[in-house]
Amino acid sequence: MRATTIERAQGAHPLLVWIAAWLVPGAGHLWTGQRLKGLVFLVMLPAMFAIGLALHGRLFPYELDQPLVALAAIADLGIGLPYLAARVLGVGGGDVIAVTYEYGNTFLIVAGLLNLLVAFDAFDIAAGRKG
């Protein structure tokens, strides 16, 4: 398993792996041969993002005059294609009077940040820094 992972990782450019991992949660680990990890991320991270939307969370806009809102927007973007799909579909407007609004925001932000962490892990695997 370890040899297979390293062999596969050597064939992939780390930056391309990072981009794939960012766009599709788990894709970086699938690409580098870590199938079980990749499948778990592929299921868990988009599910967490979807739950955030279902809890009436908001995909924050890029308002640079409000630094915390801008940071939340960057974190939201971390989930990759699900974020872009939500934007295209017009969901993620948020319902500020919903009981679960803040919980939804937390799910959306944490899903994005976790996916960025997963993407950097895939980058390290592809770069040969991790087995």
Add this chain to the structure above:
Amino acid sequence: MIVRSHFGVLLIFAFFVSTVFAVLLRDDVREQVRFGAALFGAFVLGAYALGWLMYPLPL
């Protein structure tokens, strides 16, 4: 989806975050399960402890 229970949402959140961290930080499946369960327990117990610590504070 209606999850109005704060504790219910906490459990769901703790489950997802614990699972992702366990799979990310451990390679062996048995270690992943053990680490994930410990993390999940820490999330839930930590939230309870913080909740009780904040209980006497005014809103």
